[in-house]
Amino acid sequence: MSSIKRKNLTPVQQQYQDFARAREPQRPIIRNCIRAFITGGTICTLGQGIQLFFMTYFNFDEKTAGDPTVAVLILISVTLTSLGLYDHIAQWGGAGSAVPVTGFANTIASASLDHKSEGLVLGVGGNMFKIAGPVIVFGVFSAFIVAIISVIITSLGGV
């Protein structure tokens, strides 16, 4: 990505960007990865625990326990977002809090809260999917393509 942009730069611009980059604090990638690992792992382990809870006390089996588990995680995430806590967890945890489904719920809740001032219909309703929208759109579209290809291959007697 960045190499494509650099081709359109003049020599002066390229020189400056190298100059600036040498004087910028680098993103602490290793530290962030460790924190993401811990945060993401914890949230997934929590999910595993919730799943076990539903399987033990509520008659769900391994296949069907996924739904209520995800719903509970979403509720927790929305609550933490509403209490103003999720963004602080995320500053520490990075992708560890953005990648699990809790991150998805956080995008919807945070956008809803911020645009409350524009009313429920246009504000909340119209902006809720600001960040989550791409996930749904590309998820659905890629699933569509993958499924079509899969169906065609199967019907041709394939894989």
Added chain:
Amino acid sequence: MEKFVWAFIIGGMICVIGQLLMDGLKLTPAHTMVTLVVSGAILGGFGLYDDLIKFAGAGASVPISSFGNQLVKGALQEAQKTGLVGVLTGIFKITSAGISAAIIFGFLSALIFKPKG
């Protein structure tokens, strides 16, 4: 018990992949999540993502990549029953809980709370 350990490790590793996309390739969170969802859909098409879930439990089903897998599974299951049109009618069947919960709880939060800024 072993399930918990693998849930932690695999879930953590998928998040590390996300972190590398954000910090290394400088992708935005939205681009990162899209990449993971599409990857989940592709792996789901090969039937590989379900194997990962059998092995790692919530470590694979909680990250957003699982969403892509569920979309594909829903489409394929319905297509098996009703033919090619099932791809359209089945996509949201399995993910319905997740999306509905997010919308409903998100909307409720906007009714009750104010953002902290």
Added chain:
Amino acid sequence: MLQGHQSWIFKSKPVIIGSAAIGGPFEAQGNLAKDFDLLHGDIWLGQDSYEQAEKKFLEQACETAIKKAGLKKEDVQFFLSGDLINQIIPSSFTARTLAVPFLGIYGACSSSIEGLSLASMIVDSGFAQNALVGTSSHNAASEKQYRYPTEYGAQKPPTAQWTVTGAGAAVVAQQGQGPRVVSATIGRVIDMGLSDPFNMGAAMAPAAVDTIEAHFRDLNIDPSHYDLIATGDLGKVGHRIAGDLLTKHGLNIPVEKLTDCGILMYKEDQPVFAGGSGCACVATTTFGHLLNRMRRRELKRMLIIATGALLSPMSYQQKETIPCVAHAVAIEV
């Protein structure tokens, strides 16, 4: 009077007869808290939205500046104001409250100094006896508009900056007591091909350097002329880059003389990443802290170079880079 290529010298030296700085909770915990006229405990000010709260901040700054100038609203002849919110609504709606003839301007975070230059030019040339300059910014409103919803968990990199929640205003007049605006340099838009909205410092530094060099070239003076040279909101990253760039170009400004309002604003332990930013950063620092230092005779001549990043959320999505501008004003007492 035009001086050189892009600078103005104000022969009559318009006086800043009153100035005010209003801030929010983060600013109250910062380094310059004592120089704010009013500090609020929350960012809402009893309003229903961030944008309406920002308008309230600006209204308070303007009303306080007018009062400290010993004037009434009806005495103010022109109001120049700009801010970061789409269509500069905090400024327009404040102008509605003030009912003063309004000139809306936009220079992103350089708006206050752009406004001060124009106000001084209007007063110096006899087109007004006085003029009010104002600007505001609001952390939550800016995050919501330019980046992500405020409760969204996006991890900010160390080059990110913290938008100041507050407003600054000043009344410039032909007569009176106070620090005087003696010259201004209008900046060119400089774009070094950077496109990361979480690293404004590096994007704006070249514009600051370009305007600083133009100022010294046009007026035929050197940095020793000033006691303090302060950029608006380059933050730690941009400040370092600008300093090195100036040295590389042969303009040596001693490190004690070159500072940045984004660095001055907050304490080391506040989670503001590379420092403060936003229109109110340079406005509250200049119209509060720095002018107070001048009034105490701690500084005799200072040069303020406010920097602005002229991007929009849409330009970024359309893969455009970030063009920046910097305007300079020289004040002496």
